[in-house]
Amino acid sequence: MILPLKNIRLSLVDTGDETFRVSDPAGASLLAESIRAVGLLNPVVLQENGKGGYRIVSGFRRIAALRSLGWDEIPSRVATAEADFDGLAFLAVSENAASRPLSIMEESRAVALLGPGRPWEERTKLAEKALRLAANPRHLERLESLSRLPAFIREAISSEAVAFAMALTLGRLPEDDARVLAELFSILKLSLSKQRELLDISTDISKRDEVALREVLAGPAIAAILEESGGDRGLAARRVREHLKRRRFPHLSAAEENFSRNAAELRLPQGAAWEPPPFFEGEQHTLSIRVKSRAELAARKDLVASLLENPALSRILP
Amino acid sequence: MERLYIDAAAIDFPAVSVIRSRLAGVPVEILDGPSAVFRCVEAASDPIAAGKRVLYLAVNRGRFLRPCPGTRNYHCCGYQILHVGAFCTMDCAYCILQAYFHPAVLTFFVNHEDLFTELSQTLAERPANVRRLGTGEFTDSLIWEPLSDLNARLVSLFGAQDHAALELKSKSTAVDRLLGLPHNRKTILAFSVNTGAAIRENERRTAPLEARLAAAEKSAAHGFPLAFHFDPMILYPGCEAEYEEVARAIFRRVPQDSVAWVSLGTFRFMPDLKPIVARRFPASKIPYGEFIPGADGKMRYYKPLRTALFTRVAAAIREAAPSVTVYFCMEDDAVWREALGFSPDEKGGLARILDEAASRVCGISI
Numbered sequence: 001m002i003l004p005l006k007n008i009r010l011s012l013v014d015t016g017d018e019t020f021r022v023s024d025p026a027g028a029s030l031l032a033e034s035i036r037a038v039g040l041l042n043p044v045v046l047q048e049n050g051k052g053g054y055r056i057v058s059g060f061r062r063i064a065a066l067r068s069l070g071w072d073e074i075p076s077r078v079a080t081a082e083a084d085f086d087g088l089a090f091l092a093v094s095e096n097a098a099s100r101p102l103s104i105m106e107e108s109r110a111v112a113l114l115g116p117g118r119p120w121e122e123r124t125k126l127a128e129k130a131l132r133l134a135a136n137p138r139h140l141e142r143l144e145s146l147s148r149l150p151a152f153i154r155e156a157i158s159s160e161a162v163a164f165a166m167a168l169t170l171g172r173l174p175e176d177d178a179r180v181l182a183e184l185f186s187i188l189k190l191s192l193s194k195q196r197e198l199l200d201i202s203t204d205i206s207k208r209d210e211v212a213l214r215e216v217l218a219g220p221a222i223a224a225i226l227e228e229s230g231g232d233r234g235l236a237a238r239r240v241r242e243h244l245k246r247r248r249f250p251h252l253s254a255a256e257e258n259f260s261r262n263a264a265e266l267r268l269p270q271g272a273a274w275e276p277p278p279f280f281e282g283e284q285h286t287l288s289i290r291v292k293s294r295a296e297l298a299a300r301k302d303l304v305a306s307l308l309e310n311p312a313l314s315r316i317l318p
Numbered sequence: 319m320e321r322l323y324i325d326a327a328a329i330d331f332p333a334v335s336v337i338r339s340r341l342a343g344v345p346v347e348i349l350d351g352p353s354a355v356f357r358c359v360e361a362a363s364d365p366i367a368a369g370k371r372v373l374y375l376a377v378n379r380g381r382f383l384r385p386c387p388g389t390r391n392y393h394c395c396g397y398q399i400l401h402v403g404a405f406c407t408m409d410c411a412y413c414i415l416q417a418y419f420h421p422a423v424l425t426f427f428v429n430h431e432d433l434f435t436e437l438s439q440t441l442a443e444r445p446a447n448v449r450r451l452g453t454g455e456f457t458d459s460l461i462w463e464p465l466s467d468l469n470a471r472l473v474s475l476f477g478a479q480d481h482a483a484l485e486l487k488s489k490s491t492a493v494d495r496l497l498g499l500p501h502n503r504k505t506i507l508a509f510s511v512n513t514g515a516a517i518r519e520n521e522r523r524t525a526p527l528e529a530r531l532a533a534a535e536k537s538a539a540h541g542f543p544l545a546f547h548f549d550p551m552i553l554y555p556g557c558e559a560e561y562e563e564v565a566r567a568i569f570r571r572v573p574q575d576s577v578a579w580v581s582l583g584t585f586r587f588m589p590d591l592k593p594i595v596a597r598r599f600p601a602s603k604i605p606y607g608e609f610i611p612g613a614d615g616k617m618r619y620y621k622p623l624r625t626a627l628f629t630r631v632a633a634a635i636r637e638a639a640p641s642v643t644v645y646f647c648m649e650d651d652a653v654w655r656e657a658l659g660f661s662p663d664e665k666g667g668l669a670r671i672l673d674e675a676a677s678r679v680c681g682i683s684i
């Protein structure tokens with residue numbers, strides 16, 4: 001698509017029209033620094049909006065940067081109001097993809113622009129050309145759906161608090177539940193597998209107790225944990241997980257705590273450990289002793305006898 | 319039934335014409351292999367429900383008799399499965415068959431002469447490990463009653479020998495066509511039971527408990543030995559008293575000397591089943607119990623919870639029917655000792671205990 005080059009007054013550009021936006025809003029200030037230093041290397045692409053002004057096709061961040069620098073006019077390639085939407089969308093996506101690696105939300109908006117309403121096989125070919133990547137239709141369909149998620153989930157993706165797969169899961173939840181989870185994930189910064197575990201366990205509690213997920217996660221107990229952890233994310237994550245596990249598996253958790261208390265009373269020496277049967281299901285307990293030398297082994301020779309004398313052992317092995 | 323699929327290899331078997339006549343009006347399609355049925359079922363929005371609305375008649379090219387797949391860590395009953403078909407027209411939330419077959423399609427094997435040849439040969443050899451056989455593992459035994467005479471033939475075959483018992487296990491009440499047969503007490507009519515709440519929440523299209531007990535009473539009046547399976551028992555607040563009441567209700571209706579055994583088993587499931595239950599039975603709370611992974615890879619209730627329930631219900635059964643054999647399905651020594659006061663090994667193993675019960679109640683020679 002060949003478009004004439006013109007100088008356009010910045011005041012005529014409607015920055016509220018995000019029809020062709022691919023880029024994340026952030027990043028304009030860094031760009032402003034670079035433009036101040038070396039000038040604007042590439043003209044932006046605009047389209048006449050039929051109301052005497054222009055919408056941006058490509059160059060959202062450049063225009064924000066130039067505004068912050070106080071420019072009045074901007075060199076632009078200008079399409080008419082009648083120009084083909086698909087052609088302009090392709091141009092917007094390929095310009096963005098060529099200039100930098102796109103974030104996941106940028107990719108999502110890019111896919112949403114390419115051939116909306118057409119079969120996914122066709123859209124995949126367009127995306128492969130414009131984004132210069134190998135794609136499959138199912139993945140692109142999921143990717144596109146991110147752009148339709150509520151703003152707080154999109155923000156959580158942009159800030160890397162939730163990953164692609166988790167964002168889609170949050171999108172299927174009632175909005176209030178998803179909001180509480182997104183906030184918690186933003187605070188705890190968990191890996192995807194830990195996020196899944198936390199979601200699964202809280203979903204189970206919510207279904208078992210017939211309460212909303214948000215009530216499981218936004219109760220006073222979790223608020224207190226977050227407060228008491230004083231910004232230590234690792235500690236907060238561990239304690240939230242323990243709290244939920246106790247709620248989900250009350251009897252098993254009590255048995256584990258009981259075992260830990262008794263095991264502590266065994267006062268096992270360094271290198272020795274007592275393992276109960278996994279989940280207390282089987283009957284086999286394991287006592288392990290790690291040694292590096294005969295001397296270390298000799299030093300442990302009375303261990304079993306002393307354990308048999310210990311009253312805590314009869315609580316572990318009645 | 320929405321459609322009857324008949325495998326081309328099955329078309330000439332006599333059982334097919336019987337089923338066709340009993341399903342008159344149901345559209346029929348003849349196929350070369352199951353792929354087309356699988357495709358059609360998989361395309362449905364709920365493939366499991368779709369698999370219950372069609373019937374695929376096929377030839378079983380493998381063995382009909384298979385040992386029950388027990389695992390090393392738990393006591394297994396040593397039962398032999400007679401594989402007559404697969405899946406079910408009833409719809410239980412906890413049904414493992416939903417996750418076991420991919421996809422699950424109601425299937426009935428029609429090469430009955432092969433089945434009877436294999437069965438007769440095995441019975442003639444009188445192997446010590448084939449004393450109790452049943453058809454209720456991959457399907458419900460009695461759902462086939464309106465369609466086929468297979469059960470009637472099996473009852474008569476077992477009635478003509480004296481060293482093995484057949485167990486037909488069901489949540490239905492379809493016993494009427496069997497009552498007058500020459501069963502010679504070698505067929506046990508077994509009923510899975512549960513509390514009213516568990517049935518309402520988790521068992522679609524099964525008979526109410528009261529109707530199952532009425533069918534059991536009628537069967538006992540015709541001299542059939544009975545069995546009852548409390549399986550899967552589901553833990554919920556107040557369930558203990560309700561299960562005790564089910565135990566008492568059974569023995570108010572049937573004489574204890576007609577009962578070969580009562581089994582107790584709590585809900586256990588492969589992890590794959592959980593999302594299926596959540597999707598298909600959103601009101602069911604069964605997946606959200608306090609489950610841990612068992613030694614057989616299945617999820618099961620945390621052991622002290624199972625043991626406490628078993629202890630109470632076993633005591634209620636013993637009080638109502640002291641002579642009846644009670645056993646646990648896939649439990650370890652610790653559970654047996656705590657809930658029943660002994661380990662099966664002290665009595666020669668679980669299979670032996672059940673063989674002796676079958677000898678006492680059904681008169682099989684062991």
Ligand code: SF4
Pocket residue numbers: 405406407408409410412413414415456457458489524
């Ligand atoms: S009756 Fe048995 S086979 Fe049928 S759906 Fe229920 S559990 Fe499954």
